Amino acid sequence: MLFTTLPLSPQLVTALPTTFSNPTEIQTLAIPAIINQRDVLAIAQTGSGKTLAYGLPLLQQAVEKPSPISALVLVPTRELAMQVDESLGLIANNLHVTSVCLCGGVDKEQQKAVLATGPQILVATPGRLLDLLSENTFDASNISTLVLDEADRMLDMGFWNDVQRIIEMLPIQRQTLMFSATFPDVLANKAKALLDSPEFIQVQNTDIQVNAITEKLYLVNKGSKTKALIDQIKKYNWQQVLVFISSKDNADALCKKLNKAGLCVAALHGNKNQAEREATLKQFKEHEVNVLIATDLLARGIDVENLPVVINIDLPSSAEVYVHRIGRTARAGKSGIAMSLVCHGETEYLEAIRKATQRALPLNELDGFPVTDKPSTGESKRAPRDKKANRRTNQKKSIKQFQGKAKR
Known part of the structure; x- marks a missing residue:
């Protein structure tokens, strides 16, 4: 199928970059429903093309019915906000449509100045948008389409109260589009309250995406993970590797160890300010940095074209996070490797x-890194006599009782 077969205007199709040839499954299913003004509930994995699934209809509406601030896209993270705005901007510039990215870490006065010019599409994170709305910075009465992108992630990150406060400030009569990678029961209840007889779309592309990813899992000693990571990167001479880690502090420590080993490494996490995060991600995309260590805050916000390798130096406690982590590779029909050190x-x-x-x-052994650690039995390692000694200590009332016997 070609984009020309979808209910998109010739002007919009002409404005598409030449690299866009065939629509993805989510685009094929969602675009007609959105163009027909239906509310939509779409379940699709990251990397499936969902940004343009709602983005192209928004751009077409902006061309056919020009109106300042008529569409709002809410996303959970700064990185995703910038990514969505950038994706829309590639096409919007050819259509003389303007969009603006509103997120924290950027000067608020600068954003107010841009809003005063009357952009048609807003791409925003909940916190910053709520700040601007609370200050009556712009008129939200013209917003006719609301998009909740990565809705499950906004719920997980605790943003839903902000989302609901924002919705209360929007027109009741509007089109609402909800896109999510997963659909837990709690999100289903939220969707029922927000959407009006929505078109339900579920793209079963998980297996297609996974088949493009070669998953390798290795059992290693906990204390050997850093050496194993360095060994694998050097052994295969990977020029671009995204390493996921669960802790911000551990990310910086790992960054120092890898740099000391002669690798060109940078860390990306929530303690970095917006300018640092943008600069670091830009360096990684342009291969000025070969290894990027990131926390789960950015698991969905990082979109690197043709990223060949993702490595989990530790496994996330959530299976959904694991899927989103490895989904950074093998995007848009490409193949990739996802390695986990367990x-x-x-x-x-x-x-x-x-x-x-x-x-x-399956877990495999990694050459050169024999496993000597033993699985935990769940039993206490403390000897029985230590427990008795602890009970005797708790029974002592006087400081003298803690003093040893005097030597004679």
Whole structure:
């Protein structure tokens, strides 16, 4: 199928970059429903093309019915906001449509000045948008279409109260589009309250995406993970590697160790200000930095074209986060490698991931890194006499009782 077969104007199709040839499944299903002014509830994995699934109809509406601030796209993170705005901007510039990205870490006065020019499309994170709305910075009465992108992530990150406060400030009569990678029961209840007889679209592209990803899982000692990571990067001479880690502090520590080993590495996490985050991601995309260490805050916000390798130096406790992490590679029909370094203490996480993904995900040994750690039995390692000594200590009331016997 070609974009010309969808209910898109010739002007919009002509404005598409030449690299856009065939619409993805989510685009084929969602675009007609959105053009027909239906509310939409779409479940699709990251990398499936959902940004343009709602973005192209928004751009067409902006061309056919020019009106300042007529569409709002809410996303959970700054990185995703900038990514969506950039994707829309590639086409919007050819149509003389303007969009603006509103997120934290950027001067608010500068954003107010841009809003005063009357852009047609807003792409925003909940916190910053709520600040601007609370200050009556712009008129939201013309917003006719609301998009909730990565709705499940906004729920997970605790943004839903802000989302609801924003919705209360929008016109009741509007089109609402909800896009999500997963659809837990709590989100289903939110959708019922927000959407009016929506078109339900679920793209079963998970297997297609996973088949393009070669998943490799290795059992290693917890203390050997850093050396194993360095060994693998140097062994295969990967020029671009995204490493996921769960802790901000551990990200910086790992960054120092890898740099010391002669790798060109940078860390990206929530403690970095917006300018630092943008600069670091730009360096990674332009291969000035070969290894990027990131926390889960950015698992959905990082979109690097043709990223060949993703490595989990530790497994996430959530199976959904695992899927989003490895989904940074093998995007848009490309192939990629997802490697995970697993220790005995993470086997419960692995079982949860296996159950959720319905994949075997076998653990293999890594050459040169024999496993000497033993699985935990769940029993206390403290000797019985230590427990008795602890009870005797708790029974002492006087400081003299803690003093040893005098030597004679």
